[in-house]
Amino acid sequence: MEILWEYREQLWRGLIVTVTITAAAAVLTMAIALLLGGLASARARWIARPARVLIEVFRGIPALAQLFWLFFVLPAFGIRLSPFFCGVVGLSLCFGAYGGEIVRGAVAAFGKGQREAAIALNFPRWRFVLTVMAPQLVVTLTPMFGNLLIELLKASSLVSLITLSDLTFQAKSIMRIQLNSTEVLIFLVVAYFLLARVISLGTLRLERLAGGTWRGRG
Numbered sequence: 439m440e441i442l443w444e445y446r447e448q449l450w451r452g453l454i455v456t457v458t459i460t461a462a463a464a465v466l467t468m469a470i471a472l473l474l475g476g477l478a479s480a481r482a483r484w485i486a487r488p489a490r491v492l493i494e495v496f497r498g499i500p501a502l503a504q505l506f507w508l509f510f511v512l513p514a515f516g517i518r519l520s521p522f523f524c525g526v527v528g529l530s531l532c533f534g535a536y537g538g539e540i541v542r543g544a545v546a547a548f549g550k551g552q553r554e555a556a557i558a559l560n561f562p563r564w565r566f567v568l569t570v571m572a573p574q575l576v577v578t579l580t581p582m583f584g585n586l587l588i589e590l591l592k593a594s595s596l597v598s599l600i601t602l603s604d605l606t607f608q609a610k611s612i613m614r615i616q617l618n619s620t621e622v623l624i625f626l627v628v629a630y631f632l633l634a635r636v637i638s639l640g641t642l643r644l645e646r647l648a649g650g651t652w653r654g655r656g
Contacts, residue, residue: 441621445612452608453629459522459604460594460633463529464587470534471583475541489538496535501593504528509600525597533590540582544575577645584641588634595630605629 442449477489496504505528508519519527548571598607609626613619 439621441612441616441618442625445608445622448608448612449605449625452603452605455603455607456591456594456605457633459525459529459597459602460587460591462526463533463590463594466526466530467534467537467586467590468583470530471537471541471586474534474538475545478538478542479545490542493535493538493542496531497539499532501529501532502596502599504532505596505600521597521600521602524600525594525602529590529593529597533586533593536589537583537586540579540586541575544578544582545571548575580641580645584637584645587637587641591633591637592630 474489474493478486478493480486480489505524508524508528509521512519594604595606598604598610601607605626609622612622616622
């Protein structure tokens with residue numbers, strides 16, 4: 439515990455960076471996922487196909503490669519971005535593509551009978567999407583997005599490789615100084631576990647809330 443206490447401020451700064459990166463990337467990831475997933479589910483092929491191509495491209499490239507490309511390659515073309523911006527965008531593009539495929543799959547699996555019933559009742563498409571489809575998709579997608587955000591949190595440790603002083607970066611810095619790194623590694627594991635637990639509990643709470651709201655409407 440002496441090492442942790444001695445380097446408490448350094449570890450705390452790293453924790454703040456990790457939380458900030460994860461939160462910012464989570465917001466952008468959700469936006470990209472909904473956008474790409476919605477476009478990929480469009481009836482018009484000229485809209486759906488480009489969205490599906492983007493999903494496959496960014497889903498197929500490792501997050502680390504995307505971070506390196508933004509941070510190390512773009513400057514060669516005269517485009518210099520801050521490490522923080524590279525971290526947020528690089529993670530968001532990768533996990534946003536995964537989320538987009540999740541959304542596309544959920545929309546494709548939506549009950550065909552409900553669609554046909556809406557058409558029979560002469561429901562406007564926008565009303566069907568907002569009042570019938572969207573609430574059910576929220577219930578379906580919430581646990582999936584919760585898992586995605588936990589994976590995003592774990593992948594946030596990659597930003598330490600583009601000079602961001604996140605929790606992993608600070609831990610590695612301390613271990614280079616101290617011969618005994620056991621305490622730091624234990625702290626690192628516990629910290630990421632607790633952060634993931636917060637996301638998991640928040641997702642579970644949101645899932646129950648969304649489910650209760652939908653059942654209330656039904």
